[in-house]
Amino acid sequence: MSEETSKPLNFIERIVKEDLESGKVTSVRTRFPPEPNGYLHIGHAKSIWLNFGLAQKFGGKCNLRMDDTNPEKEDEEYVESIKADVQWLGYQWDGEVHYASDYFDQLYDWAVYLIKAGKAFVCDLTADEMRAYRGTLTEAGKESPFRTRSVEENLELFTQMRDGAFPDGSRTLRVKIDMASSNINLRDPVIYRIKRATHHQTGDKWCIYPSYDYAHGQSDAIEGISHSVCTLEFEVHRPLYEWFIDNIPVPAQPHQYEFSRLNINYTVTSKRKLKQLVDEKHVDGWNDPRMPTVSGLRRRGFTPKAINDFCEMAGVTKVEGVVDLGMLEFAIREDLNNISPRAMCVLRPLKVTLTNYPDDQVETMTAPVHPQNEAMGTRAMPFCREILIDQDDFREEANKQYKRLVLGKRVRLRNSYVIEADEAVKDADGTIIEVRARVIEDTVGKDPADGVKAKGVIHWVSARDNVDCEVRLYDRLFSDPAPDAGGKNFLEFMNPHSLEILNGCKGEIGLAQATLDDRYQFEREGYFVLDSKYSTTEKPVFNRVIGLKDTWEKK
RNA sequence: AGGGCCGUCGCCAAGCGGUAAGGCACUGGAUUUUGAUUCCAGCAUUCCCAGGUUCGAAUCCUGGCGGCCCUGCCA
Numbered sequence: 312m313s314e315e316t317s318k319p320l321n322f323i324e325r326i327v328k329e330d331l332e333s334g335k336v337t338s339v340r341t342r343f344p345p346e347p348n349g350y351l352h353i354g355h356a357k358s359i360w361l362n363f364g365l366a367q368k369f370g371g372k373c374n375l376r377m378d379d380t381n382p383e384k385e386d387e388e389y390v391e392s393i394k395a396d397v398q399w400l401g402y403q404w405d406g407e408v409h410y411a412s413d414y415f416d417q418l419y420d421w422a423v424y425l426i427k428a429g430k431a432f433v434c435d436l437t438a439d440e441m442r443a444y445r446g447t448l449t450e451a452g453k454e455s456p457f458r459t460r461s462v463e464e465n466l467e468l469f470t471q472m473r474d475g476a477f478p479d480g481s482r483t484l485r486v487k488i489d490m491a492s493s494n495i496n497l498r499d500p501v502i503y504r505i506k507r508a509t510h511h512q513t514g515d516k517w518c519i520y521p522s523y524d525y526a527h528g529q530s531d532a533i534e535g536i537s538h539s540v541c542t543l544e545f546e547v548h549r550p551l552y553e554w555f556i557d558n559i560p561v562p563a564q565p566h567q568y569e570f571s572r573l574n575i576n577y578t579v580t581s582k583r584k585l586k587q588l589v590d591e592k593h594v595d596g597w598n599d600p601r602m603p604t605v606s607g608l609r610r611r612g613f614t615p616k617a618i619n620d621f622c623e624m625a626g627v628t629k630v631e632g633v634v635d636l637g638m639l640e641f642a643i644r645e646d647l648n649n650i651s652p653r654a655m656c657v658l659r660p661l662k663v664t665l666t667n668y669p670d671d672q673v674e675t676m677t678a679p680v681h682p683q684n685e686a687m688g689t690r691a692m693p694f695c696r697e698i699l700i701d702q703d704d705f706r707e708e709a710n711k712q713y714k715r716l717v718l719g720k721r722v723r724l725r726n727s728y729v730i731e732a733d734e735a736v737k738d739a740d741g742t743i744i745e746v747r748a749r750v751i752e753d754t755v756g757k758d759p760a761d762g763v764k765a766k767g768v769i770h771w772v773s774a775r776d777n778v779d780c781e782v783r784l785y786d787r788l789f790s791d792p793a794p795d796a797g798g799k800n801f802l803e804f805m806n807p808h809s810l811e812i813l814n815g816c817k818g819e820i821g822l823a824q825a826t827l828d829d830r831y832q833f834e835r836e837g838y839f840v841l842d843s844k845y846s847t848t849e850k851p852v853f854n855r856v857i858g859l860k861d862t863w864e865k866k
Numbered sequence: 867a868g869g870g871c872c873g874u875c876g877c878c879a880a881g882c883g884g885u886a887a888g889g890c891a892c893u894g895g896a897u898u899u900u901g902a903u904u905c906c907a908g909c910a911u912u913c914c915c916a917g918g919u920u921c922g923a924a925u926c927c928u929g930g931c932g933g934c935c936c937u938g939c940c941a
Contacts, residue, residue: 318888319880346941381940438939447937449868483939493869495937504939523941547870547936569871571934576877582941624889626879628872631934635877638890648903655900683903714901723899756899768899834900863901 321627323361323568327369327538336537339371343397343404344411344527344541346378347389347511349582350597351396351605353618353639354573360622361570362540363402374534375404379412380526382510390511392597396605401615411526412512414533418521419473421529421559422484422503426465430558431502432458433468434485441483444490445498451491452498458487472505475518479505484519488554496551500524528552532561539565542572543629573625574633576792578603579801593805594788600842600854601788601809611785612830612840612856614650617643636787643857647830647838652680652687655725655770656818656833656853658782660699662774663746665730668696676755678726692819694727697774699817704769705746707735714767721751723765725834729754770834777817780851783842784811816853825851835859 320328330336341362345355366373375397379385394408425431434457436444446452460468469484471477484503492498502525507518531539539552546569556564573580579588580603588594588602597604600611608618621642625634674694680687704715704722716722721731729751736745751759758764791804818833825831830840837858846852 321879344941348941378941384940434939436939441939442937445937447868450937451868452937480939485939495869498937501939506939520939522939527941543871544935545941549870571872624878626889628879630872630879632878635890638878641890644902653900678899682898682900712901725899727899729899758899765899767901770900832900832902835902836900837902859900859902861901 322629323538323540323570323627324365324368326568327365330537331369338537339366339369340374340405340535340537341365341371341540342374342376342409342531342534342536344376344378344530345393346381346384347386347393348381348384349389349586350392352580352582352585353575353578353603353605353608354580355396356400356605356608356618357573357622357625358540358542359397359400359402360619361627363397363404364619365538365540366405371537372405373402374406374409374536376409376411376530376534377512378523378527378530379410379510379512380521380523381506382508382520383506385511387511392606396609399609399615400605400618409530409534410512411521411530412510414526414530415513415517415521417533418526418529421561422469422521422525423466424559425486425502426469426484427462428558429462429487431484431486432460432465433472434458434483434499434501435481436483438480441501445495446490448495454490455485455499458485458499469503472503472519473517475507477505479507479518481505486525486554488551494547494550496524496548497554500551524548524551525555528555528565528567529559529561531565531567532556532563535563536565539567541567541569543569543631544572545569569629570627571629571631573622574631575603575636575639576633577636577787577789577794579789579795581795584795584801587802591802593802595844598844600783601785610843610854612838612854613643614646614830617646620646633793640857644838644860647832647856649684651830651832651838652690653678653682653834654690654819654822654831655692655772656780656782656816656822656836656839657699657701657770657772658813658816658833658836659702660774660815660817661702661705661743661746663698663700663705663730663732663748663771665696665698665750666733666747667749670696672696676727690819690821692726692821693773693776695773695775698724698771699774699777700724700746700769700771702743705732705735705743707743715769716746716748721759721763721765723754723768724771725768727755727771729759729765768835770836772817772819774817776820778820778822778851780816780818780822780853781845782813782816782839782853782855784813784855785809786811818851818853822851830856832859 343362363373444453483501485499488497598606598610707718730748732748734747735743789804790806794801794804838856839853842852842854
């Protein structure tokens with residue numbers, strides 16, 4: 312078998328490959344650097360897939376590093392969830408989890424180094440003043456009046472900053488680059504601020520914290536990161552990233568590469584907005600099955616494989632596009648179709664009495680667990696005079712397009728008999744409450760002897776012996792393809808029908824053995840998994856991961 | 867508007883001077899006890915636009931147009 316159909320490398324893989332071949336680097340080390348200020352979402356999953364995947368493909372290692380330079384927004388709860396999500400996605404970081412805060416001492420020493428080199432100064436400008444001095448996109452900024460302080464004074468003030476001599480926000484340590492630079496990030500950026508906040512890792516050891524720009528590249532250098540991959544918004548920070556690497560005696564020379572972040576239509580992937588959905592209780596927590604968080608997708612029933620496949624399908628470029636939600640849905644259907652045991656579950660039950668079937672008779676029907684995979688074995692289910700079918704699968708009359716049960720017509724009960732409907736029993740309101748039908752003799756595994764074949768196949772379950780359960784049907788959280796585009800308020804586009812809870816659903820008896828790890832295909836309905844939050848042994852609650860592809864009921 | 871980045875089918879995305887891969891979606895048609903799966907077939911004479919270079923351009927040059935990012939002591 313030749314591998315001539317192998318996928319072309321994406322641009323970052325190509326860079327890594329060329330760096331290895333040219334000897335620019337001798338080994339690959341990447342890192343996934345989340346800030347522990349929220350739960351990971353599908354966009355992070357792509358970064359995880361890319362960074363860990365790069366390391367795997369090129370025989371390297373990938374670190375997990377918490378970018379924890381802002382204690383006010385961060386929390387240990389988030390670091391725990393991040394670790395769990397990364398592992399669930401199927402990846403293991405090299406060695407221990409790293410933290411930018413592990414390097415606070417080194418970063419401090421390097422700041423002192425910059426001061427001694429005359430390249431950093433303590434600035435007394437207030438935030439407002441600093442903004443005014445910074446200039447605008449088209450006008451150069453002005454140099455801070457404190458820029459010319461002596462090295463000695465800067466050293467003394469910076470030490471006092473560290474020792475808590477000044478109130479929060481009163482001074483900063485800035486680096487001297489160029490107030491006239493067309494890249495605003497180079498206009499003497501702040502690298503330390505005073506912030507009396509208890510840090511989830513370092514406690515109250517520090518009252519000054521390094522900025523992202525100052526901490527990130529040096530952390531990469533300390534860890535020996537060969538390829539520091541981030542998203543496009545950091546592209547304009549690269550000159551600063553390089554300035555630090557060039558002006559500080561770091562142990563390695565990492566390089567930053569940027570790719571476009573993942574956008575999916577009908578979805579918001581912004582930590583701030585996801586947090587708002589959670590905080591304002593629009594959803595049932597970070598792991599609400601409708602959330603695009605890794606924990607939400609997990610609870611919804613997505614598999615790590617589907618998520619990784621999806622990331623691969625979407626590709627890596629610098630084009631800022633929007634991937635169709637349909638691609639994610641395709642990925643999960645494809646995986647689940649291959650691995651899911653089949654089962655029958657009637658979501659909206661309608662009783663069918665088989666008038667010619669003896670009341671005291673029970674037959675055991677046998678069905679394959681997976682029609683395309685015999686190795687998965689068979690399952691058994693009882694069949695008797697009273698069964699349940701879905702309300703949508705019966706009509707008193709219908710055109711010939713309709714392939715389900717119709718009065719006077721036949722339909723196949725999946726894995727069982729062909730039946731023919733005789734009568735629809737209605738209540739006082741005219742609602743059909745029961746169908747009376749007949750079993751066509753000797754039709755299990757064969758067509759009717761009279762040659763009148765059934766038009767279609769419907770699922771069913773014994774009315775006497777089944778598993779009562781709740782089923783939750785999910786739809787996209789937003790009804791607008793771009794809920795947060797432009798100046799739109801994404802909350803106005805929440806889909807009011809994103810969750811439909813069905814009670815009194817009846818599943819085949821085997822479903823009583825379902826565990827949280829099992830994903831089933833409810834035949835003709837979709838893929839389902841037990842809800843980890845609400846399901847109990849007494850009352851199973853199934854989440855619909857995704858419906859089957861439907862080329863009939865197009866809304 | 868100063869700087870940076872981007873523009874190939876409805877959506878992703880290959881292509882890197884030699885005459886438009888692939889996936890999703892969609893449309894047929896075959897098989898099917900899931901209107902699923904599987905299977906076959908179709909789906910950009912054209913690459914944001916306009917000029918230019920060249921025997922030859924999506925690929926090179928010039929000029930436009932459109933989009934995104936940057937004026938946090940956030941990351």
